Amino acid sequence: MATTLPSEPQVLSPFETVAELERTYLVQNYSRYPLLLHRGKGCYVYDLEGNRYLDLISGIGVNSLGYAHPRITKVIRQQAGLLLHTSNLYYHEYQGRLAERLAKISGLNRSFFCNSGAEAMEGALKMIRAHGNAISPEKNGIVSLENSFHGRTLGALSITGQPKYRKDFEPLVPGARFVPRNDIAALESAVNGNTAGIVLEFIQGEGGVLPISEEFARAARALADRHNCLLVFDEIQCGVGRPGAYFAYQLLDPVLLPDIVLAAKPMACGIPLGVIVGNEKAAAAIKPGMHGSTYGGGPLACRVALEFFDILDDLLPSINAVGQYFRMRLTDLMRTFSFIREVRGPGLMIGVEIAFPGKQLVLDGIKEGLLFNCTHDTVLRFLPPYILTERDVDRAIAILARLFKNARPPE
Numbered sequence: 001m002a003t004t005l006p007s008e009p010q011v012l013s014p015f016e017t018v019a020e021l022e023r024t025y026l027v028q029n030y031s032r033y034p035l036l037l038h039r040g041k042g043c044y045v046y047d048l049e050g051n052r053y054l055d056l057i058s059g060i061g062v063n064s065l066g067y068a069h070p071r072i073t074k075v076i077r078q079q080a081g082l083l084l085h086t087s088n089l090y091y092h093e094y095q096g097r098l099a100e101r102l103a104k105i106s107g108l109n110r111s112f113f114c115n116s117g118a119e120a121m122e123g124a125l126k127m128i129r130a131h132g133n134a135i136s137p138e139k140n141g142i143v144s145l146e147n148s149f150h151g152r153t154l155g156a157l158s159i160t161g162q163p164k165y166r167k168d169f170e171p172l173v174p175g176a177r178f179v180p181r182n183d184i185a186a187l188e189s190a191v192n193g194n195t196a197g198i199v200l201e202f203i204q205g206e207g208g209v210l211p212i213s214e215e216f217a218r219a220a221r222a223l224a225d226r227h228n229c230l231l232v233f234d235e236i237q238c239g240v241g242r243p244g245a246y247f248a249y250q251l252l253d254p255v256l257l258p259d260i261v262l263a264a265k266p267m268a269c270g271i272p273l274g275v276i277v278g279n280e281k282a283a284a285a286i287k288p289g290m291h292g293s294t295y296g297g298g299p300l301a302c303r304v305a306l307e308f309f310d311i312l313d314d315l316l317p318s319i320n321a322v323g324q325y326f327r328m329r330l331t332d333l334m335r336t337f338s339f340i341r342e343v344r345g346p347g348l349m350i351g352v353e354i355a356f357p358g359k360q361l362v363l364d365g366i367k368e369g370l371l372f373n374c375t376h377d378t379v380l381r382f383l384p385p386y387i388l389t390e391r392d393v394d395r396a397i398a399i400l401a402r403l404f405k406n407a408r409p410p411e
Contacts, residue, residue, distance in 0.1 A: 014048050035366055040067025043385050043392050045371070054395055056372045056384040061205075061237050061349075064266030065311060066385035072269050075307045076300070083299045088292060094302035101309055102277050105246040107257050110283040112276040113297025117236035117264035118151030120274040123291055124199070124232050124260050125155045125173075127278065130285040131230055132196025139229075141195045143187065146178045147376075149206035150199065150234055159199050162207070182216045191223040197230045198223065202248040205237035208376040209344055209351025214252050221256055230282050233258040236274070237349070240266045241312045241386055244320035244347030251346060266386075269308055273301040315386050323347040325390050326382070329397045337404045348388060352380040356409045364406070370399040 012020060015036045022032075038048045043066045045055050058064065065072055086092045099111040114120055125142070132139035144150070144159040151157070157166050158173035166172060179186040181204065191198060198220050204210040224231035233239075239247045240263045247263075249256055259282045264274035272295070327343050330352055334340040339355040354361075358374035365372060375381045384392075 033363065033366055035371075042066045042068075043388055051369070053366070053369050053371050054392060054399075056370065056382045056388075056396060058383055058385045059270065060373075061242060061265040061383040063270055064241065064386050065269050065308065066387050069269065069311075069387075071307055071311060072304060075304055076271075079300045079303050085295065085298050085300075087294060088297065092299040092302075094299050094306060095297045098297075098302045098305050101306065102275065105309070106261055106277045107255065108259075108261065108277045108279050110278055110280070112278075112283075112286070112291070112293075113302070114274040114276070114293045115272040115295050116151075116274045117234075117262065118153045118156050118274075119293065119296070120236065120262040120264055120276050121151045121156040121234065122153055123276045123286075124262055125159070125197075126291055127260065127276070127282050127285045128197030128199075128230050128232070130290065131282065134285065135228065136194075138194050139196050141175050141177060141192075142197045142199060143177050143179060143190045143195055144199045145181050145201065145204070145212075147181060147204060147207040147210070148178075148199075148201055148234075149204070150201070151236075181210060182213045184216055184219045187216070187219060188223065191227055191229070193227055195227055195229045197232055199232040199234060201234045201238065203238035203243065203345065203349060205349070205381070206375050208353065208379040209349060209381060211248075211344075211346075214256075217249070217252065217256055221258075224259065230259040230285075232260040232262065234262050236262050236264045237383075239263045241316065241319060242266060242347055242349045242383070244316060244323060246312075246316075248346070267308060268301045268304045271301045271304050273297075273305055312386070319347045319386050322388050322390060322393065323350065326350060326384075326388075326393045326396075329393055330400075333397065333401060333404060336401075337407075339407070339409050340404075348382075348384050348386060350382040351375075352382070354378050354380065361403050361407060364403050365399065368399045368402065370396055370403075 018036055036047055037045050039046050043055055045053050102111050103109055112123055129140060142159055144161055146161040148161040150160045155173055157169055159176045161178040177190045179190050200212055221231055233249055235247050245251055247261055260276060260278040262276055267273050330343045334343060341353040341355060343352050345351050357377050358380050362374050372380055372382050
């Protein structure tokens with residue numbers, strides 16, 4: 001009788017072990033790329049085997065000073081030994097100082113701190129509704145843009161103008177109207193006396209790195225003034241240094257101020273922090289007890305953000321110069337590869353629109369040691385750390401040239 005030998009136990013690699021744990025125990029809502037990151041330094045991240053990757057997506061725009069920045073690391077270590085959390089029942093040293101800093105750089109007056117961009121958007125929606133309700137029960141409409149993206153919560157989804165994000169969660173919060181980007185006539189038709197707020201991404205990020213025009217922005221400001229509604233600029237992805245200015249609306253001359261600007265991603269270099277910065281009119285809509293956040297504006301996040309702004313002051317010229325160089329090199333590639341349709345975006349927020357879906361290019365880029373992503377199916381999105389150098393750009397362009405040369409666009 002034949003003897004069946006016991007099979008050898010399967011030995012999983014470190015990557016496979018992590019992936020299997022996640023498949024077993026996590027909600028399966030993420031489609032992760034096949035890469036296990038272990039550490040980072042500067043603009044580069046490393047996997048467990050020590051392979052190096054130039055990171056041009058930086059945690060979707062979060063790791064604004066790259067990885068292991070010495071000044072940020074020092075501040076985190078110091079504050080971790082002092083005080084991590086207080087709640088907003090008490091004062092700490094850094095929240096007021098950060099709010100003062102934001103007032104000076106934004107031109108607005110008052111800040112509310114939270115943990116994320118979506119939370120900032122939720123707070124802004126409450127400001128809008130409270131402002132409108134104080135005038136009239138019917139004044140509750142919100143106008144946003146088609147192709148916009150404002151976050152994953154039910155409120156943020158309600159004003160997100162992409163059906164693919166909304167359809168599984170409907171019915172959403174009522175009252176939203178969507179107009180095409182830069183269509184002033186449609187905006188004028190949508191905004192009326194019952195409009196409580198106009199919410200615009202100054203540069204649509206998830207929608208493909210698409211800016212609104214100066215004329216459209218100024219029309220929105222005029223309509224908000226005429227109908228006594230709040231103008232909100234969502235700069236969660238496109239603000240806080242990313243466009244080569246503190247905020248994208250400051251690229252206009254003269255500067256056009258919103259009633260509210262929202263920020264989050266790059267502000268605390270990887271520690272969760274979001275903010276609503278508003279003028280007195282917007283801030284007055286929220287009375288004591290109407291809104292709050294347990295973790296928002298804690299001492300660690302605020303102290304790191306203060307250090308970040310000290311560093312950012314000196315980085316803005318480099319963000320503009322290196323961003324311009326990056327776009328120039330990408331435009332050179334466009335002359336070689338006919339499937340590149342457009343290179344766009346200010347500062348270090350860059351989109352490269354191509355003629356076919358870009359997911360495979362992203363996967364091939366990982367194999368070549370370059371990290372970026374693709375949004376809106378056909379827009380390669382680059383949100384590199386603000387410390388990116390022209391030498392890093394040259395390395396990225398060399399890899400992209402190889403990727404594009406080997407790309408197989410559909411016939």
